Amino acid sequence: MGRWEPDARGRLERAALELYLERGFEQVTVAEIAGRAGLTERTFFRHFADKREVLFWGQGALRDIFVDTVAAASASTSPIDAVAEALAAAGAIFHERREHARRRQAVIDANAGLQERELIKLASLAASLAGALRRRGVPEPAASLTAEAGIAVFKVAFVRWVSDPGEPDLPELIRESLDELKGALITGVLANAPTTLNG
Amino acid sequence: MGRWEPDARGRLERAALELYLERGFEQVTVAEIAGRAGLTERTFFRHFADKREVLFWGQGALRDIFVDTVAAASASTSPIDAVAEALAAAGAIFHERREHARRRQAVIDANAGLQERELIKLASLAASLAGALRRRGVPEPAASLTAEAGIAVFKVAFVRWVSDPGEPDLPELIRESLDELKGALITGVLANAPTTLNG
DNA sequence: ATAGTGATGTCAGTGACTGACATCGGTCAC
DNA sequence: GTGACCGATGTCAGTCACTGACATCACTAT
Structure with a gap:
């Protein structure tokens, strides 16, 4: 087993889509997405240039x-x-x-x-x-x-x-x-x- | 003479285009645009929904x-x-x-x-x-x-x-x-x- | 072992944007 | 005329997207 859970990018993508569907894009903070994926806000921005890009990668x-x-x-x-x-x-x-x-x-x-x-x-x-x-x-x-x-x-x-x-x-x-x-x-x-x- | 200089929106448009040309869009803050127009940042956002919209109104x-x-x-x-x-x-x-x-x-x-x-x-x-x-x-x-x-x-x-x-x-x-x-x-x-x- | 390497975390900062409330000339009803 | 109201602006405090600098630490190559 590696040091981290695998597929961080995929987890972020899924967490973001779920949250955007639940509450709407604007009502979701990046910190929440990262939290649901078991990561931090800073890591989100290492994988995606901005909050929108997670839907387009x-x-x-x-x-x-x-x-x-x-x-x-x-x-x-x-x-x-x-x-x-x-x-x-x-x-x-x-x-x-x-x-x-x-x-x-x-x-x-x-x-x-x-x-x-x-x-x-x-x-x-x-x-x-x-x-x-x-x-x-x-x-x-x-x-x-x-x-x-x-x-x-x-x-x-x-x-x-x-x-x-x-x-x-x-x-x-x-x-x-x-x-x-x-x-x-x-x-x-x-x-x-x-x-x-x-x- | 009115209470304020006229054409606040036009002044903001001109100040923004000048500054964007001089230094590039990202290197300009809204406070600077408002300052050059003799207004405050808050007033900028009453005339334009965001920093980009000033070029498209x-x-x-x-x-x-x-x-x-x-x-x-x-x-x-x-x-x-x-x-x-x-x-x-x-x-x-x-x-x-x-x-x-x-x-x-x-x-x-x-x-x-x-x-x-x-x-x-x-x-x-x-x-x-x-x-x-x-x-x-x-x-x-x-x-x-x-x-x-x-x-x-x-x-x-x-x-x-x-x-x-x-x-x-x-x-x-x-x-x-x-x-x-x-x-x-x-x-x-x-x-x-x-x-x-x-x- | 020892020295990287790379994905992640931590922290402090900047700046776009918002909501609440204050200000104060101009205007209108009376 | 005077007082109520209006509308453009200012002030201030706050949230959050996004960034740079530095630390951590399992894993890997030598």
Whole structure:
């Protein structure tokens, strides 16, 4: 047996989510989280940069899936389709964690500061995605725009998936949402310049 | 003459931007900002919810332009074109404030917390935009997706406009970026289902 | 053994933010 | 006019997120 109980970071993560669910993010002090995990406040801040980050640690895995899937897409795949593959692959890993995702999202939805943190994580994902597209030869600003559109699709699909228990799989919702976005943008193009489409 | 110097809020805004530029956001205390404005720390927090908000107060006007322009678009205008009109209208109001926008953005770009605040303001704009589209009869999730795509276009265009002095007008950049996004999404559609387009 | 090493604890401090109460010109009812 | 009220500001004490410096001590390598 080691000098300390194992998995201090995991204990802190679980204690924090429990307490945030019980009383709300603002009503919980870091000292309480650390106490429930059998640690001290100072140790909490050695594992997480701040009180919010404890809910977001582990996003690195998601970024890796995005980047690797885009990089692995066949050379003939269009940028938006490469992004679609990445979104579906990322969506798949939530399959087993739907209840956990729902609980976590309930905490985030109740606090503006946590929403801010979530948004900057998504923006960081979009930046990584744009970088992966650039490495495929997609020029700016197309790379950033495609990446931002992809993250927007992910956001909208995720909200639907989390909020409605009857919704289908997340990857399925992502496909539907992407088609919906394409339709919404193309409607305008068809209406404005229908004769040029097959030129 | 009144009991106090006028425009306390404006004095706080100007003092904060000056100090953030001189020494960086984190190296400035609220007490210093208030002192330069001839006020106390407590009064700062009566005008702004927190130290970051002093850079973002006034976003309400932007939201009004977005919402009003979408509401005023003719009934035959497609959702994405209504959003495009709103983005161009919003972009136009930055015309006279390019230097101010550049200075402010330099401060924001140097601090993660300020970027978080900027992102939640943009997300709030997207939500307002989606609401305006719903009031035109656009169903979900098309309304949210169109709004998010519009904000993504605005973000990308704004970054280009602020970072490159040689760039054209912001409304012009917004139009270009939107066309670029349409092209990026439609490429896939044309490649996958070219025969159905005029069906 | 002895000298690290690394995760943790202890402690003192800074600064953002809040609640309660005081101040005091200006304004309004009468 | 005068007194009641109002609203922007000041004062003060407090909480809590977060940080830096230093101590501890089981474990490990030599």
